[in-house]
Amino acid sequence: MVKPSSPFAFLNDLLNRVGSRLQPPPWAVHEVQHRAVLFLNHVLQQEPEAQQRVLRQQGKVVQFRWRFVKMALVATPAGLLDLASEGAVPDLTLTLTEASPFDLARTTLSGDKPPVQIVGDVQLAAEVNWLVDHVRWDVEDDLARVIGDVPAHAVSNAARRGVQALRKFVGDRRAATGAAPGADASSVGPAGTA
Template identity: 75%
Template sequence: MVTPSSPFSFLDDFINRVGSRLQPPDWVIHEVQHRAVLFLNHVLQQEPEAQQRLARQQGRVVEFEWRFVTMRVVATPAGLLDLAPEGVAPELMLVLAETSPFGLARAAVRGEKPAVRIEGDVQLAAEVNWLVDHVRWDVEDDLARLIGDVPAHTVATGARRVVEGLRQFVGERGGKPAGSAGDE
């Protein structure tokens, strides 16, 4: 959550005001969701155990919600995801409790999972949680296909160092509000 004294509170308020008023056309939303599903499937294909788990959940619909964004996906027999057909009731709803994009970014940098409100099938929720905990995108492998192994390893190592530095910075600053005694 962005605190009132946070330098991002102005931006957070601005995003809330603009985001609630401006809605992209339906075709843009569908296209972005389709691209998100393609990316998720790419990541899932790198983990056979994840595909086996999803294949056992075939036909089941999960709805993700964050602020004014909603996306429904269905598990396919191949153990991948597809956009759920319109009007299909979800068996599991996952709603991100953190509304601030900066709060989500902070949690991601710290390596924390955001708070999620869960409604629906407990077994399906456990499978989704397993996927979140165990499936990771191998960025270095994908980058190596484009630029080669050595440059990809160098870029990935540099990125890991930057992320670790951000984690340390956010961890040090996370518990202290601006203007507290520790800032002097």
């Protein structure tokens, strides 16, 4: 009996073909990366322990890779992040090995960490793992600055309920199809891969 293919298989294939042929201009990539760094620093500034951990790794470069996307960040003397200079040699390379954006979203929504290949500085990898596990964006606090405390609390509660419902739906679908949960990216194998 032939197992039916995922309805997302066509979209995955289309995304692969389009992504490999259509690359955004370098200035657009730089702008998106710059905005991502600003956001990450905003989140880091809400957690002093996180800034101390980043400060201990000052000058080290972490490169993130997923499919045809890559971004290199360097820890600054302020305990924040900046884009690494072009050609900087990474001390740590983290590569998301899940190629499908749909499977990556499903893994993330179910509360699992996506599979990651880790190459480089093990101590730096442990610090990055701590940041991933412990630093969260306080959306409600930022929203309260714009619309006030009570509406921000109501919007945040509604969003939390929506995310919980989505996670339950993804978990139920995963259980119904018998799919295995995603690999834990926090374990490092003997060859430096997860």
